[in-house]
Amino acid sequence: xxxxxxxxxxxxxxxxxxxxxxxxxxxxxxxxxxxxxxxxxxxxxxxxxxxxxxxxxxxxxxxxxxxxxxxxxxxxxxxxxxxxxxxxxxxxxxxxxxxxxxxxxxxxxxxxxxxxxxxxxxxxxxxxxxxxxxxxxxxxxxxxxxxxxxxxxxxxxxxxxxxxxxxxxxxxxxxxxxxxxxxxxxxxxxxxxxxxxxxxxxxxxxxxxxxxxxxxxxxxxxxxxxxxxxxxxxxxxxxxxxxxxxxxxxxxxxxxxxxxxxxxxxxxxxxxxxxxxxxxxxxxxx
Ligand SMILES: C[S@@+](CC[C@H](N)C(=O)[O-])C[C@H]1O[C@@H](n2cnc3c(N)ncnc32)[C@H](O)[C@@H]1O
Numbered sequence: 451x452x453x454x455x456x457x458x459x460x461x462x463x464x465x466x467x468x469x470x471x472x473x474x475x476x477x478x479x480x481x482x483x484x485x486x487x488x489x490x491x492x493x494x495x496x497x498x499x500x501x502x503x504x505x506x507x508x509x510x511x512x513x514x515x516x517x518x519x520x521x522x523x524x525x526x527x528x529x530x531x532x533x534x535x536x537x538x539x540x541x542x543x544x545x546x547x548x549x550x551x552x553x554x555x556x557x558x559x560x561x562x563x564x565x566x567x568x569x570x571x572x573x574x575x576x577x578x579x580x581x582x583x584x585x586x587x588x589x590x591x592x593x594x595x596x597x598x599x600x601x602x603x604x605x606x607x608x609x610x611x612x613x614x615x616x617x618x619x620x621x622x623x624x625x626x627x628x629x630x631x632x633x634x635x636x637x638x639x640x641x642x643x644x645x646x647x648x649x650x651x652x653x654x655x656x657x658x659x660x661x662x663x664x665x666x667x668x669x670x671x672x673x674x675x676x677x678x679x680x681x682x683x684x685x686x687x688x689x690x691x692x693x694x695x696x697x698x699x700x701x702x703x704x705x706x707x708x709x710x711x712x713x714x715x716x717x718x719x720x721x722x723x724x725x726x727x728x729x730x731x732x733x734x735x736x
Contacts, residue, residue, distance in 0.1 A: 451569055453615035459497035460510030460546045462714045463688040465517055466674045467613065467645045468552055469530040469710075470690050473703055474609055474643060475556040476529065477696030484560035486603035489549050490593025490629070491613045492565035494572045495579030496537075497546040504546075512676070513714065514546065520713050526706035549611055551579055554586060561585060564600050566593035594629050602637040610637075612644040623657045627664075630693060634665050641694045642666075648687040651679055658691065662727045666693040669727040670700055674710055678719050687721075700724055 458464065478485050499510045514534070522528060533552055538545040547555070550565045557563060563586045567573040573590035580586055589596060593612070601610075610633050616622040626644050633642050648654055658671060675687035692699075707722030714720055 451615075451617070453617050454503060454572075455493040455548065455615075456497055456501065456503035457507045458509055459504055459548065460499055460514035461507075462509075462513045462674060462676045462710075463645070463647065463685065464546075465513050465530075465710060465714065466672070466688055466707075467690060468547075468549065469526055469706060470672060470692075470703060471549060471611060471643065472530055472533055472552060472556060473526045473699060473706070474641060474692070474696065475553065477699045477702075478607060478609060478641065479556070479558065480696075481607070483607060484558065484562070484605045486605040486608035487553055487557070487561070487563040488596070488600060488603075488608075488610045489553060489563065489565045489613070490596060490611065491615070492550045492567045492576055492588075492593075493548045493613075494567070494575040495548050495550045495565075496575075497548060498544055499546050500542075500544045510546065512716075517710075517713055522706075522709050522713065524706040524709050526703055527709060548579075549613060550576060550586075553611075554580055554583060557585055559585070562603065562605065563587070564589060564596065566591055566596045568592055594625060597629055597632050597636065601633060601640070606639065608640060610640050610642045612642065616647050620653055623653060627657065627660050630661065630664055634693070638665070639694060641692065641696060643690050643692050645688060645690050647685045648673060648675065648679075648689060649685055650682040654689065658727065661691055661693075662729050664693065664729070666729060668695065669693045669729060670695055670724055671727060672703060672707055672724045673722070674707060674714070675721040676711075676714050676719070677716050691727075700726070
């Protein structure tokens with residue numbers, strides 16, 4: 451477990467993932483009944499963009515900082531920037547919220563969330579980042595195993611975010627697929643979002659093909675490329691596969707994706723695509 455998200459916080463992948471995450475929660479919150487959120491790979495919750503790790507990688511400069519310097523038109527991106535400003539009221543552009551802190555801000559009084567983080571130091575920082583919040587439980591444990599322990603929740607509606615580090619490359623795609631299947635078998639109506647890096651196209655194609663055999667009601671995939679597919683060693687883009695997406699969110703998110711491709715793409719090579727999966731309803735072997 452060498453992965454530390456502090457090196458990557460606020461990069462183009464975080465911008466895609468976090469803007470979509472907020473849009474997902476906002477859609478779910480349109481109905482009045484409480485929701486449950488499970489963040490299986492939560493990270494440390496808050497990041498310092500002027501810290502050693504972030505400045506060494508410089509990834510936020512080509513990601514969230516570029517968006518902050520622009521005035522995006524899409525509602526989704528404006529809401530995302532508003533959440534960042536609420537998290538960093540001094541407008542220092544240094545404090546960046548990870549998924550648990552963004553979700554914490556978006557939850558209502560009766561909503562509940564469980565966050566899992568396996569790394570002990572990251573989990574300790576996560577607890578401090580979230581503070582004492584009776585709506586939220588932080589577990590220092592394997593997020594994949596937590597699916598069996600924590601689902602289904604008593605709230606009928608909600609979201610599972612699966613955001614693994616992909617250190618094990620292809621094997622992590624397989625684990626994510628097995629996790630998707632397990633979530634659906636325990637909580638068939640859950641909206642599930644899984645983030646994945648785009649390095650090797652063949653791996654991504656296999657992943658999406660296998661995902662289309664999952665027993666979800668519907669699914670779409672949102673991908674953001676910031677460079678052309680040149681090398682399989684570099685993350686040229688990333689995607690979020692959303693199973694059981696909220697109604698019409700595809701229409702709301704599409705303009706954000708196109709705008710992100712323009713703003714974050716290198717040398718005009720950015721590309722944002724939202725594609726519906728043709729589900730065939732067969733189960734995936736876990
Ligand atoms: C990509 S980062 C998460 C970033 C976070 N979701 C966000 O958006 O701010 C992945 C995290 O998963 C943790 N991790 C790795 N394997 C795990 C596992 N099996 N269960 C839970 N956490 C794990 C890593 O320590 C790392 O902090």
